[in-house]
Amino acid sequence: MKEFPGVSDQTALRAACGKVKVIEGCQSVKGVPIFHYDRDGKDKKKQKILVFSLIHGDEVPAGAVARIWMERLETIEPRNQWRVVPILNPDGYQLKTRTNADEVDINRNFPTKDWEAKAKEYWQKTTHSNHRRFPGDRANSEPETQCALKQIEDFKPDFVVSIHTPLKVLDFDGPKLAPPKFEYLPWKTLGHYPGSLGRYMWYERKVPVLTMELKEDLPKSEKPFVELQDIIGLLVGLEAGKPLQSAKSATQE
Numbered sequence: 003m004k005e006f007p008g009v010s011d012q013t014a015l016r017a018a019c020g021k022v023k024v025i026e027g028c029q030s031v032k033g034v035p036i037f038h039y040d041r042d043g044k045d046k047k048k049q050k051i052l053v054f055s056l057i058h059g060d061e062v063p064a065g066a067v068a069r070i071w072m073e074r075l076e077t078i079e080p081r082n083q084w085r086v087v088p089i090l091n092p093d094g095y096q097l098k099t100r101t102n103a104d105e106v107d108i109n110r111n112f113p114t115k116d117w118e119a120k121a122k123e124y125w126q127k128t129t130h131s132n133h134r135r136f137p138g139d140r141a142n143s144e145p146e147t148q149c150a151l152k153q154i155e156d157f158k159p160d161f162v163v164s165i166h167t168p169l170k171v172l173d174f175d176g177p178k179l180a181p182p183k184f185e186y187l188p189w190k191t192l193g194h195y196p197g198s199l200g201r202y203m204w205y206e207r208k209v210p211v212l213t214m215e216l217k218e219d220l221p222k223s224e225k226p227f228v229e230l231q232d233i234i235g236l237l238v239g240l241e242a243g244k245p246l247q248s249a250k251s252a253t254q255e
């Protein structure tokens with residue numbers, strides 16, 4: 003994965019990589035294991051935060067952010083409990099494609115209630131059958147989607163973070179909140195689609211999803227992502243309608 007220039011804690015990264023696990027059945031189309039990293043939290047009221055990155059295999063910077071979060075979680079005492087799935091679509095990552103090895107967009111393959119009625123129609127009409135956004139022949143047909151659902155069932159997250167590129171926004175599907183102060187990426191609602199993770203988790207299960215859409219070029223330092231990890235750590239403890247305090251007071255995650 004691409005490195006942040008001048009920033010890399012090799013010891014922490016090695017420690018984190020030494021702890022990764024694979025849930026039974028979490029393999030890609032080509033049989034590559036889809037691993038995850040767990041870090042428990044210290045707070046009594048800790049929340050469970052599940053991070054997916056590289057759902058789209060060609061969004062390489064997304065993987066770098068998952069990596070720095072894993073590194074950092076090794077070196078701090080987080081308040082919340084974290085699970086990071088750094089490469090959900092390893093075949094796409096290897097093939098440099100958004101889709102998986104079956105040419106399905108995993109983020110349109112989640113079994114939302116409207117999948118049967120709307121996923122293909124939406125794909126045909128709205129994307130003009132763009133092959134990069136093909137939702138599959140049926141809902142949850144892909145092993146990578148099935149793995150994501152197994153992670154959700156196993157970990158039971160209170161909050162999901164999905165890391166993408168290149169739209170340069172934070173897109174939040176969740177309760178109405180005052181946007182956090184975060185200059186690097188503005189807070190903006192982009193919407194959700196039949197078969198998308200946001201629709202599946204928030205609109206059908208009331209688990210908020212923060213979709214991070216990164217810029218193609220990573221910043222010189224990992225600082226914005228450290229700050230964002232702290233913002234997320236605060237955000238998960240909030241109830242709808244409460245304003246977010248400055249993340250500057252928190253240095254724990």
Ligand SMILES: [Zn+2]
Pocket residue numbers: 057058061165166167
């Ligand atoms: Zn994406």
